[in-house]
Amino acid sequence: MTPTPEQAKKAARTPDARTEPSHGWCHWHNGTSGTAILISVIESTSGPGYAKYACQPCREQRNLVPFGQA
Numbered sequence: 001m002t003p004t005p006e007q008a009k010k011a012a013r014t015p016d017a018r019t020e021p022s023h024g025w026c027h028w029h030n031g032t033s034g035t036a037i038l039i040s041v042i043e044s045t046s047g048p049g050y051a052k053y054a055c056q057p058c059r060e061q062r063n064l065v066p067f068g069q070a
């Protein structure tokens with residue numbers, strides 16, 4: 001039986017909420033945050049880059065640049 005569009009939408013929404021990336025986590029103070037956003041990390045000397053999130057206070061203290069605004 002084919003799921004109705006409504007069922008499909010519900011099924012798609014559930015995993016999204018659970019697998020939400022590091023949003024809400026600040027890698028700089030290592031804690032949760034409601035203001036954490038993706039930061040463009042330039043660390044060419046230490047291997048491949050990876051996504052890091054920083055909250056607003058940490059961004060201001062460390063002059064971090066939001067991803068895409070560098």
Ligand SMILES: [Zn+2]
Pocket residue numbers: 026027028029030033054055056057058059
């Ligand atoms: Zn922080």
